[in-house]
Amino acid sequence: MKQYDLVIYGGTAAGITAAVQASIMGKSAVVIEQSRRIGGMTTGGLGDTDVGMKEAVGGLSLEFYQRIAQKYAQDGACWLFEPKVALEVLQDWVAEHNLEVVCGERLELKNGVTRQGSRITSITMESGKVYHGKMFIDASYEGDLMGHSGVSYVVGREPNARYGETLNGIQPGPELNELPPGIDPYVIKGMPSSGLLPRVNADRGGDAGEGDRKLQAYNFRMCLTDNPGNRLMISKPEGYNEADYEILFRAIEQGQRSRFFKLNRVTADKTDSNNNSGISTDFNGMNHSYPEADYAARDKIWEAHRIYQQGVVWTIQNHPRVPEEIREAYKPWGLPLDEFTDSGHWPSQLYIRESRRMTGDYVVTEHDVRREHPVPDSAGMGSFAMDSHHTQYYVNEDGHVSTEGGFYIRLAEPYPISYRAMVPKRSECTNLIVPVCLSATHAAYGSIRMEPVFMILGQSAAAAAVLALEADGMVQDVEYGQLQAVLLESNQVLYTTGLSRG
Template identity: 80%
Template sequence: MNQEKQYDIVIYGGTAAGIIAAVQAKLMGKSTVVIEPSQRIGGLTSGGLGDTDVGMKQAIGGLSLEFYKRVARKYSQDGACWLFEPKVALEVLQDMVAENNIEVVYGERLELKDGVTKQGSEIVSIRMESGILYTAKVFIDASYEGDLMGKAGVSYVVGRESNAQYGETLNGIHPGDELNELPSGIDPYVIKGVPSSGLLLRVNPDPGGKPGDGDNKLQAYNFRMCLTNNPDNRLEIEKPEGYNEADYEILFRAIEQGQNTKFFKLNMVSPDKTDSNNNSGISTDYNGMNHNYAETDYRTREELFKAHRRYQQGYVWTIQNHPRVPEEIRAVYKPWGLPLDEFIENSHWTPQLYVRESRRLIGDYVVTEHVVRLEDEVPDSIGMGSFAMDSHHTQYYVNEDGHVSTEGGFYVKLKAPYPISYRAIVPKRDQCTNLIVPICVSATHAAYGSIRMEPVFMILGQSAAMAAALALDADGIVQNVKYEQLRALLDQGNQVLYTDM
């Protein structure tokens, strides 16, 4: 099938950012399509992340804020609502799609081999696995993985820069007792005290380098589970097929060393539903098992997805049922199961893996820790970030004391919001002139730890569409968009660009 479809703007990825970009494109009279590889729009926003990583509310404006206000209206509340059920978020996004008559194509994935056709530095078309060809004047990659960007011949990075590269403090390998979220004294060997028995699953013999060294490891992924304790709406979590008890040995030993809380979060998003996230050094994150995710093929990604689900489902079952987990801990978590009124098409488990970080663009401008800490001025803000610089762990390793330790985590709160440059969402001019990247932005691992929040992605999605429309009305080159013109549109669209805090 070699159908060809033509638009002003093609948006790859029906994340919340992709949908917001499409709304803005339609508001500006541009023809657009959203291509979503899965069967559900909204990404994490409709995929279980109902306890919004707000940061500072005054930094959120435009259609991003409008989304959270619409959520509030669904609950008959005033203002914005930052806690919500996945099905409500999905409903709001579907409303926005319907009102703006946005074309969404489901279940189409970019052909990873030669799926992007360029003439010089311009993308002419992208081809799906089905053979359908989409041509456009401007493309927006609103996927978490950055597949379109990755195949478009632009510079990007996967993993962690060294601290030395940009003069940062949080980047690179990050070991140390103060960052270890496991109890001390966990023996790393299959048979305790017997090195010849081999290391426990997922435990590395060392961190792989010196503190601050760069590597290609990624912070851990998991699923943001929506759970309920309402017996009338609850499906018990069963032991998954392929369950491997050895996967939970660190958990058992953490309990033996005194851990009795923080096995996973039970953050309430409604009277009887949670957004349940990772909460300690041994929790729902599948530490160390995603390092090849960003650049691998779809089949391997599907295997990684299944492995993450098997681990996490098995982890919850273990906490609730395993005899090596004390009864008083089991009793806390036992009442929680999957809500029958969520993710109905996916056996009530979210179809969205939390891809916290994948590829990151390297543009002419890179957002660093210095920008996030307000040490660098940003003259061309298109929106603001304000959440803490936050990285989950990347691995387990054997520390100098000979015990299991986590590595890679940090959480550094900010005093005030910081502006994000337009140049952070466009590639280098000589590499690609008609691509905009609002999720896999040009930022270091340290800075991305703050940017990578759903409200910010929506903000950047709206700004990306405004820039795309301006480029379309001029010479089609996104690097040539005049900031004064973009600024006028951003102000009109109620984006928050700077704060006086």
């Protein structure tokens, strides 16, 4: 029986970074990735990096973006890049450190985690393969390993009252609406008896600040090109349902002429195309069951998002209810033939902006993000705005369709993220660290959930796991002074005042 020092579930950029750090510290590790492609969103189309404040990025995370720059023969760090180049950088790391990476293996969701007391001893895949480890890291976006290990977690939005926050729970409206005013919510305009449009709820589901289980929307970060020699046009997808785009048509009727999806160029002829308004590529309201769904149900959600988003592009480019000037403006864009060659040139990673969030002894809240109290055990820094995409459409007080759930609050400075936020409660598990689905509220996670931060925390999680392994084997007992020393030696940024990179 082979036993690894670290078993890392999730071949996201955070997972690969964790494995690199384990290798640097002389420990054996295996990375287990559900899909056929490593890197998660970093290689999955998110090439316009949500970096926040660059001075907060250090360690292997910064090295990744410096290596991107080297691929483009640039100096310093490069924050705009093609998916295939990001994949090359991670593959370089895998080769240089001789990392063991297993793709196409998924955790058995019913009985996939074996424990002895407070420790995980092995995890079993759907295929029957078993991976034994001394320490475990859940670097997945879904948090399946954490969620099936007896560790407490939440899904959705906490009420503001729970932690004394202002941004959590149901958001006030309709002042935060990102749709044109006046969109009729009924299938037949002005006729409530005809029923509500698809995905439109009768109300917000509660008062402002109340909690619920709704999630901010998912989508794909499309890499598009306007280079005819490297372009595959997006055709009308099989399963296209015109009713899914009625809000889009009515938004256009109410005056929307742009912002149907972003066209942020990452190179001269390629984009990272994200959601850009209240009716765009986000499939609002259609992901709420995803975190705790089984794989078959998740696959259906993935497919529904693909059909909807490809349908958005086709509709904007071709549908007769879209004015010709809008169609012509978006007509040049298609999928690059040299990207995602093993998935029909469509991104292989659905943007899981939020799933399970662990509930540890320490919960990061918007008070941490606003630096309203000290954090003495920083494992890395966040700096992006507190950012939530919409969770739903509903009929607002004026009787029109409105978005709900969105906020975007810029920060004045970076903030430290407590090591304790990656660690489960001692009574629940003592050899698991969670750098992605970590212990944070919906409001705070809206800032943390960025790829540079996930890489930062992945590296710190691996360093802490090694230190625990060399001590009493309990992640809760890692001596922070030792962890701090290792991280500063590794060029991590832990504080932007007082302490800096080592």
